[in-house]
Amino acid sequence: MREAFGRIISELGDEHKDLMVLTADVGNSTKAVYFREKFPNRYFNVGISEQHLIDFAAGLAATGKLPVVAGFAMFLMRAWEQIRNTVCRMNLNVKIVATHSGYSDYNDGSSHQSLEDIALMRVLPRMKVVVPADSWEVRRSLPVILREPGPIYYRIGRDYSPPITESFKYDFKIGEATVLKDGSDLVIIGAGVVLWDAIKVAEKLEQMNISTAVIDMTTIKPIDEKVIETYARKTGRIVTIEEHNVIGGLGSAVSEVVVKKYPVPIRMVGASDFGRSARSQRELLDYYKINDKSLMNASLELLRLKS
Amino acid sequence: MSLYNNDIHLGSSLSTVEILTTIVLKFKRDGSSEDKDWLILSKGHAAPALYAVLAEKNLIPTNELWKIQDINSILQGHPEIFIPGVDMSTGSLGQGLSFGVGVAEGLKMSRRNGRVYVIMGDGEQDEGQVWEAATHAASMKLNNLISIVDANGYQLDDATEEIKPKHYLPEVWRAIGWNVVHCDGHDIISISYALENGINSRKPTVIFAKTIRGKGLPLIENSKKQKVNNGDAEE
Numbered sequence: 001m002r003e004a005f006g007r008i009i010s011e012l013g014d015e016h017k018d019l020m021v022l023t024a025d026v027g028n029s030t031k032a033v034y035f036r037e038k039f040p041n042r043y044f045n046v047g048i049s050e051q052h053l054i055d056f057a058a059g060l061a062a063t064g065k066l067p068v069v070a071g072f073a074m075f076l077m078r079a080w081e082q083i084r085n086t087v088c089r090m091n092l093n094v095k096i097v098a099t100h101s102g103y104s105d106y107n108d109g110s111s112h113q114s115l116e117d118i119a120l121m122r123v124l125p126r127m128k129v130v131v132p133a134d135s136w137e138v139r140r141s142l143p144v145i146l147r148e149p150g151p152i153y154y155r156i157g158r159d160y161s162p163p164i165t166e167s168f169k170y171d172f173k174i175g176e177a178t179v180l181k182d183g184s185d186l187v188i189i190g191a192g193v194v195l196w197d198a199i200k201v202a203e204k205l206e207q208m209n210i211s212t213a214v215i216d217m218t219t220i221k222p223i224d225e226k227v228i229e230t231y232a233r234k235t236g237r238i239v240t241i242e243e244h245n246v247i248g249g250l251g252s253a254v255s256e257v258v259v260k261k262y263p264v265p266i267r268m269v270g271a272s273d274f275g276r277s278a279r280s281q282r283e284l285l286d287y288y289k290i291n292d293k294s295l296m297n298a299s300l301e302l303l304r305l306k307s
Numbered sequence: 308m309s310l311y312n313n314d315i316h317l318g319s320s321l322s323t324v325e326i327l328t329t330i331v332l333k334f335k336r337d338g339s340s341e342d343k344d345w346l347i348l349s350k351g352h353a354a355p356a357l358y359a360v361l362a363e364k365n366l367i368p369t370n371e372l373w374k375i376q377d378i379n380s381i382l383q384g385h386p387e388i389f390i391p392g393v394d395m396s397t398g399s400l401g402q403g404l405s406f407g408v409g410v411a412e413g414l415k416m417s418r419r420n421g422r423v424y425v426i427m428g429d430g431e432q433d434e435g436q437v438w439e440a441a442t443h444a445a446s447m448k449l450n451n452l453i454s455i456v457d458a459n460g461y462q463l464d465d466a467t468e469e470i471k472p473k474h475y476l477p478e479v480w481r482a483i484g485w486n487v488v489h490c491d492g493h494d495i496i497s498i499s500y501a502l503e504n505g506i507n508s509r510k511p512t513v514i515f516a517k518t519i520r521g522k523g524l525p526l527i528e529n530s531k532k533q534k535v536n537n538g539d540a541e542e
Binding site for chain 1: 388410411416417436
């Protein structure tokens with residue numbers, strides 16, 4: 001996914017003359033460095049200083065520039081207060097591209113893995129939170145993100161990117177979810193690479209004559225209340241899946257809508273602890289049970305509840 | 308203002324009045340966007356002093372000053388950009404210089420002539436982010452950036468030298484690559500000379516302005532006291 005980000009942001013530099021790419025010594029790791037090859041004068045490496053990075057971007061934005069900050073999700077969180085007090089309070093046009101989110105930095109272990117960032121960003125007034133499912137959705141959404149005014153947190157992974165949305169044709173719009181599969185007995189709502197598992201489970205449930213919808217909730221804030229309400233009414237059961245702590249993440253965001261619009265039982269699949277090192281992101285998702293098996297168990301549990 | 312509201316940071320506002328007066332009324336250009344200067348009060352707790360100076364410039368109605376921190380007033384405890392004349396919302400220490408570096412670079416890239424003034428406290432120099440910003444500004448040779456350290460010798464809990472020594476800071480700024488200037492922070496002529504020096508420098512400039520906390524109110528002068536009680540405020 002970082003590869004897609006690096007390539008696409010470099011393409012967008014021609015169209016957006018004020019676009020600047022900023023990083024804190026992770027230009028190679030985030031692939032932000034691709035932008036430097038084309039636009040060396042609009043690329044800044046501020047050194048290993050994330051707090052300064054965010055406020056430097058805020059200052060650039062205040063003069064009318066379009067700064068895109070690229071960094072590891074985890075280490076951008078040490079600038080949470082800068083994001084809150086300067087970027088969001090002043091409603092500045094700063095785009096924060098957080099790579100290596102979730103377990104995607106599988107080898108580095110828990111210090112580098114970000115399982116709390118959606119909660120931390122979602123709570124901030126004026127901040128929008130976007131989580132593309134795969135590289136194809138990065139291509140669809142990144143140009144839209146740059147045209148949308150105000151602060152946006154754009155959460156991507158590292159390299160693992162199964163083809164979730166590749167075969168789909170739709171335009172990405174902020175605040176609009178994508179129905180990847182329709183269904184009437186159960187809905188699985190997910191964000192990010194874990195939607196791969198959601199689609200697999202939906203197919204299996206379908207073979208068991210359980211009509212299962214899958215929704216790609218790319219924008220976690222502002223969340224698509226309409227699609228959530230529609231599917232809560234239609235299916236009466238919701239399972240969420242996220243590569244993030246279940247506290248404050250996508251599952252929480254969906255629940256906040258459901259309790260208000262049309263209360264139905266919900267099960268949340270996600271993390272509840274820090275991660276660890278492994279050989280791959282996939283291995284970690286299975287190790288922490290954020291996968292098709294957990295989705296299947298949660299789905300069957302909900303189906304038993306109501307029948 | 309403190310007569311009407313005893314909750315303002317009076318001592319640290321009084322130490323910075325002449326610095327703000329000199330910049331806002333004498334140096335800061337507000338003209339077209341081509342040469343608009345920016346003023347960032349990174350030590351946002353001196354907001355009352357800023358508001359008073361902005362009132363002198365007719366950007367804020369004088370009778371609004373007495374309403375500071377009132378729930379119906381635009382004047383917040385710390386500066387917000389919705390207040391006329393405020394260029395950055397501040398209040399959390401250590402962030403103004405980083406923002407100023409971004410503005411200064413943004414102006415240069417747009418080939419605008421604006422200058423950026425950032426006022427920090429001496430206690431604020433404890434913040435690590437100040438050093439992230441200072442080293443970056445020096446590496447980019449931002450000669451349109453002038454920061455002023457209001458060296459009143461106190462931070463919240465005690466004298467700055469008691470909390471963490473600050474006497475060596477000018478040497479540190481110089482070593483990083485800044486043009487370091489000293490002035491008397493209560494003497495408008497001295498402040499003006501220092502600012503002129505900064506304007507003509509080819510490097511970013513930091514001005515260490517020696518000030519007295521609570522200047523003009525003997526009951527709190529040169530102490531960590533922020534408040535006079537209502538009776539004493541008659542002073």
